[in-house]
Amino acid sequence: MKKSVSKLALLLFTICFSSIAFAQDFQGKAYYMSKTTIDMDQFGGGQMSAEQKKRMQDRMKSFLEKQYVLTFNKEESIYKEEEKLEAPGGGRGFRGFGSMTGGPQYKNVKSKEALQEQEFFGKQFLIKDELKDLEWKMGTETKQIGQYTVFKATATKAIDESDFTSFRRRGRDNDQKKENDKAKDSTKTGEKADTDSNNTLDELEIPKTIEVVAWYTPQIPINQGPGDYWGLPGLILEVNADRTTILCTKIVMNPEEKEDIDKPKKGDEVTQKEYAEIIAKKMKEMQEMYGGRGRGGRGGGRRN
Template sequence: MKKIFTLIALCITVIVSAQNFQGKATYKTFRKVDFKMKVDGENSAMQKQIQEQLKKQFQQTYTLNFNKSESVYTQNKKLSAPQASMGGVQVVIAGNGGGTDVLYKNISDKEYLNKTEISGKRFLIKDKLEDYGWEMTSETKNIGNYTCYKATRSREETRTSMSVTDGKPEEKKEKVTVTTTAWYTPQIPVSNGPGEFWGLPGLILEIQDGKLTIACSEIVMNPSDKVEIKVPKKGKKVNQEEFDEIMDKHSKEMMERFRSKRKSKDGNSFSIEIQG
């Protein structure tokens, strides 16, 4: 009888331990940008300045707090450097919440909520998590102390590039195939990862999604300072398709304002094309 009670107590301990399971992963992002610029009457100094500003905006650090079924992914705040004038050109990444974004994922319910801002207006995007249809492989590599396995997927998407020449905005669209490579570790058995990535039998430690790279730099399992994983609630509720339409309209309005400002200048030809 005593052995039976001991076994029951052990089972209860394991269940409680699983319920309290929590981890914290830090990720760093990098993006290769195809940057093309033509400026009449000005030297290459502006191009170098814009390239440097783009590089800084795409290099960010994020924290993923997760348990067995839920997670919160947030950008780590940092002091922003003053914007350089660069001949009146300011580089702004549309849709960047400026460190205020909160991405909540519920793996059990296969849905996410993303709290984000556009020009001070707050939105709460609620939708289903995408089924990535990962293709599993037996290829492995070590990331830190973890053995990771490779998984891939490919998708077709329409890529849009915007340019302004002589004050006239031009939009170009093309179909491209984007390959995503994920490295996950079964040593941390949660079907989660950075951003909206998920769906593998282990935590994703590295993502290469087209020209975007997300790499895990630190993992702390069951940290002493527990973080409560809260569901974001504030913001105008929309689904992903509705938000994409809002973003598209906002981007076109930004280009129109830029066009109007350039029109009042000296008429020099100015063109920027950013892809990837």
């Protein structure tokens, strides 16, 4: 009990001291690395070979491993992916994923304004919405990230159809039973098996909510963070959300050359809800297209 009280007192003291020390016109840059892991067994019904899994992982690497820079002041921030040269043939992604590119993400914690440029299947969108609050539960657990003492906070975050990183197979707990049933079914033809493999998209779903663990430092007393994350009494240096980890690797305070934090402007303006509906519609089209391809082999796909 005494240990928790002392940590809480340390947190309050750090917040008060740091707030006084920061000038109104200060600016900083935080560099992050983001990595998402995906269970390859979720694709292809768990029937992919080790070589096929590795090949798919290599194609997805540019989508799942990224580096970002968060430029911030007391009220605003802009979160941008760092540009890098792709190896020949790299960065193509696979079906759908490679056709989705996130642009600069702007947050204003005073006006609660959120803006992001997003390209999806060759079309540019500007997602404009109100900055959504997360109901953080503040903890007293601490650790060190570089020279900064960080405190733990947790929250439950609602997600939508545009978040591909949380894809998972439906009824994952019953997968083994289904595999056993398939093995017993001696009447199943190779043609039917092909249909099942083409219907992988039909087996995928996105959960309604995910659990988020964030680590923030009151030594930088702004309530900003990477991506959608904000609202804590200090800069968020690490986020663990479902299968994604975002970790701050470097911080530069008051750089000699300050950067303008400009609002994104490119694209057709939509809300987050409208953009999620566009994603859902496209995913349905893909399900019908790839599912239909398997079924067409039986009746509609004549060959001369």
